[in-house]
Amino acid sequence: MAEPAKRALDPIFDSIGDAGKFQVILVLLVSVSKFPVGWHQLSNIFLAPPITVTCGDPDNSTDVCSADCKEVIYDRSIFKQTIQMEWRLICDKKIYTSYGQTIFMFGILVGNVSFGIWADKHGRRIPFLFSAILQLVSGVLAAFSPWYWSFVFLRFLCAVATGGNMMTSFCLLMEIVGPSRREFFMGIVYQVPFNLGHAFLPVFSYFTRDFRLYQFSLSIFSVLFLSYYWIVPESPRWLMMAGRVDESVQILERAAVVNKKPKENVRPNVEEAVRARAARQELKKAKLFDLLKTPNLRRNTLCIFYNWFAVGFNYFGISEYTKNLGGNIFLNVVISALFGVPGVIVSVPACKYLGRKPTLLAAHSIITLCMLAFIFVPAEQSEIQVALTSLSVFGAATAFPTVYLYGGEVFPTVARNSGMGFSSMTARIGSMTATYASTFAAFGYWLPPLVFSSLAFIAVLLTLILPETKGEPLPETLEDAENYGKPRVQ
Structure with a gap:
């Protein structure tokens, strides 16, 4: 008689448990690195804040953008020095601030991909430590850069390091934290420092008021991670x-x-x-394009890709748009950023008890309704505008971990890495293009919120098509994924 099959052994959790003291300490240590991730990704809010520029000619009537204007005067009552003041990024060069942020977000994408490949081949620890060193060195050097494009290049390197930190730290913790506590540690403990980092940005800016000191303050914090060589x-x-x-x-x-x-x-x-x-026959790996060959899987894949794009665009676009609202810029950013914390926290129990689909629908609906309502609020009522953008950030923060979980459960095991990798890429494309959202206001104050609302509404419609994955077994093969969500034949 054949021997009964042994249960699948997980040597990590069978040896040390799901989430003991060792894992708790490691999660807390590694999660601290998410603070600079949030700082650097959203630092442009105060590197290039809205400023008032006038022409200093004696008659005070010359257009500041006219070639006849010989002297430009910047209002330094709030910020002593910004990148616009330093390199005269005004008038036809105003768009350069958006170019710089787009290049930064492209660096995040490069870091995600390159460090992901490195980590798969050579382990998680060394790439994680190197990302901290590169983030420290490039970020500090950027604070002393004499030219704008060298500043942009150094920030690009900082972004590569930031993207690398995101990829390597996530992999390291996912592989050591057991499934019973993974939702709590990876959904809340690991994610919340990013949102808290966003909320701390106005504090750095308020006490520095100079972009160089501000950039230096954000970057020097990473010196702490040099000690991780002996700890992690x-x-x-x-x-x-x-x-x-x-x-x-x-x-x-x-x-x-x-x-x-x-x-x-x-x-x-x-x-x-x-x-x-060694004895088990591995499943044959599939490629990204295999996700698009069959109708049901293609539909689900494209819906997930769009969701990632919309969430990336709206989270970073709305967060940066907050700086253009009336009132106190520091307070506005703090309020909207803090709304992201409960958004992340709520996503975990909502996904667990309500399901992935209702949670994602609710998150996108909040953004749709709030940004649509924003269009009809007069500029003088800045408190209402801040409240609506804060609720939108809450919705985007709820959607981010939800769509991450959703994608991991829709894609089959044979193509999960490819699907999630391309999903992350679409989110980065969303965040890259989101840097231009604020500039749309030149064509009408109503255009940026309309764009945010429209993207979220389309996401609502596409999410309705997706199957619910809560409590369902993960699809292993392409055939499993193609049949996912289809009615079962009795």
């Missing part, structure tokens, strides 16, 4: 998959002691998992 370990799961069993065992034995688990179980668990993996 390599992913034991990656080490095991790479055949470096002894190193994996060594880390897990230390973790087992911290978590008060018997370390004698570690090596047998790891070696058994390695043998089982």
